[in-house]
Amino acid sequence: MTITITAFERSPDGGKGLARDTRVRWALEEAGQPYEVRLVPHQAMKEPEHLRLHPFGQIPTYEEGDLVLFESGAIIFHIASHHAGLLPDDANARARAITWMFAALNSVEPPILELVIVRFVEGDKPWSKERLPLVADRIRHRLGQLSVRLGDADWLDGAFSAGDLMMVSVLLRVRPSGILDEFPNLAAYVARGEARPAYKRAFAAQLAVNAC
Amino acid sequence: MTITITAFERSPDGGKGLARDTRVRWALEEAGQPYEVRLVPHQAMKEPEHLRLHPFGQIPTYEEGDLVLFESGAIIFHIASHHAGLLPDDANARARAITWMFAALNSVEPPILELVIVRFVEGDKPWSKERLPLVADRIRHRLGQLSVRLGDADWLDGAFSAGDLMMVSVLLRVRPSGILDEFPNLAAYVARGEARPAYKRAFAAQLAVNAC
Structure with missing residues (x-):
């Protein structure tokens, strides 16, 4: 199933990598999982369509089939739980x-x-x-x-x-x-x-x- | 294995239940798990013996056999992962x-x-x-x-x-x-x-x- 995350159309940091989509991208790269990115314009962050995915009107979100997640911590935990490379077996x-x-x-x-x-x-x-x-x-x-x-x-x-x-x-x-x-x-x-x-x-x- | 958590010897809130050991106690009660509590005096929070369990010198901690955890989020996740009642099966x-x-x-x-x-x-x-x-x-x-x-x-x-x-x-x-x-x-x-x-x-x- 295709993984789609959201990110800022223009990050407030201008590309320094401090927006929270970078953490999720990093986890997906460690896990070797391809992903697509949907860029969210600033004015669309608080619109109903995005709030349906993220109740706090932020990025990133994570979509995979029927599953919709928000919170980078939860997304990274989900990735780490389903693919090798991010959590030890013990x-x-x-x-x-x-x-x-x-x-x-x-x-x-x-x-x-x-x-x-x-x-x-x-x-x-x-x-x-x-x-x-x-x-x-x-x-x-x-x-x-x-x-x-x-x-x-x-x-x-x-x-x-x-x-x-x-x-x-x-x-x-x-x-x-x-x-x-x-x-x-x-x-x-x-x-x-x-x-x-x-x-x-x-x-x-x-x-x-x-x-x- | 016996579960032992730590809590304040005297909670700053005087027993209003806002200290973070209450969250862990609640999770253990939902899971039906008995536990012991070691009370930590204020002056012992930053001592090496407690910092060995909790690098930030706080409560609660969680000990179960060889396992030592800190951070109430991680402790509750651990309890929820190992016992029924706190996370759905789907x-x-x-x-x-x-x-x-x-x-x-x-x-x-x-x-x-x-x-x-x-x-x-x-x-x-x-x-x-x-x-x-x-x-x-x-x-x-x-x-x-x-x-x-x-x-x-x-x-x-x-x-x-x-x-x-x-x-x-x-x-x-x-x-x-x-x-x-x-x-x-x-x-x-x-x-x-x-x-x-x-x-x-x-x-x-x-x-x-x-x-x-």
């Missing part, structure tokens, strides 16, 4: 890899997304400048804990997994701020993710949409 | 239920947690009072979308699932603000969750720890 190792998926999305990404709020959503507010270092320190606190756990390992728990795919994707969002580079082992971890051929193909595919 | 329905778990944690909870930041973490800052309505409006925006999707259904996708368990748990955190009650169908949805015998047992168990 039951306990698999549960731990899934734990890192949730950790990336619920413990690491929220403080990072606050940076978007303080800089852009509330960028014109009088408190923006004074709040920025507080937000940055909360990110540092979390990345410091993650850095300790990763130590000098290549990946978070044994071989590369969907947990690493998600964590690297989340950390990429904080790199432009300079905070990632304060943690050399995390910066190297992200670079290892980017060096994977599947990531490179995913990045190139989203860039091809946004660079034209 | 593959597509199962993928959609898992989608709602991720949606609760990555799309609905982050704006709600901003309320904790503006009120408590930054409660003494000069911008706190002026920021509060902005944060509240972002929560309203997301709950409005969720309210439309739920409509007059009892649960988010067919029968009660781990997706509803997670969404109800996340929405409970916003109820004290009064914002939940602006969406009557969501307030009724949360009340349906609380009325489940498994939730009542989970709530009572955490209250017994914190009310003494």
Whole structure:
């Protein structure tokens, strides 16, 4: 069955690969699954036709026959569950890899997304400048804990997994701020993710949409 | 094998059931699984012994034989995967239920947690009072979308699932603000969750720890 995902017709990041379709493209590339992309214009995101697929009016969505999914975490978990290459076979190792998926999305990404709020959503507010270092320190606190756990390992728990795919994707969002580079082992971890051929193909595919 | 979870020795909410061990207790009760609880004193949360279980120094954790998990989302998914009652058998329905778990944690909870930041973490800052309505409006925006999707259904996708368990748990955190009650169908949805015998047992168990 054909897999169809949605992506921004024009990504707000101009092709830096930070929109969440890149994560899904990466997972599909790791799993060796071909896919089609339907580009959604900005003005169509909150239209009934798209809200039927994604109740929060965002991208990506995932369609495969009768199945419609949203939330990149759920989509990547679905891909990882149905194809080899993203989750270990051993039951306990698999549960731990899934734990890192949730950790990336619920413990690491929220403080990072606050940076978007303080800089852009509330960028014109009088408190923006004074709040920025507080937000940055909360990110540092979390990345410091993650850095300790990763130590000098290549990946978070044994071989590369969907947990690493998600964590690297989340950390990429904080790199432009300079905070990632304060943690050399995390910066190297992200670079290892980017060096994977599947990531490179995913990045190139989203860039091809946004660079034209 | 014995299941052991961790919880606060004294929950910051004084037993209102908003700490994340309640979600895990609820899932274990729905699955009919007995469990033990190890209470972690506040000063021990950042000690090496606890950080070995939870790299971010939080609760809950989950131990079962050799398996150690953290992140309530991952723990509940693990319980739901291994016992009946929390995920449908049909593959597509199962993928959609898992989608709602991720949606609760990555799309609905982050704006709600901003309320904790503006009120408590930054409660003494000069911008706190002026920021509060902005944060509240972002929560309203997301709950409005969720309210439309739920409509007059009892649960988010067919029968009660781990997706509803997670969404109800996340929405409970916003109820004290009064914002939940602006969406009557969501307030009724949360009340349906609380009325489940498994939730009542989970709530009572955490209250017994914190009310003494």
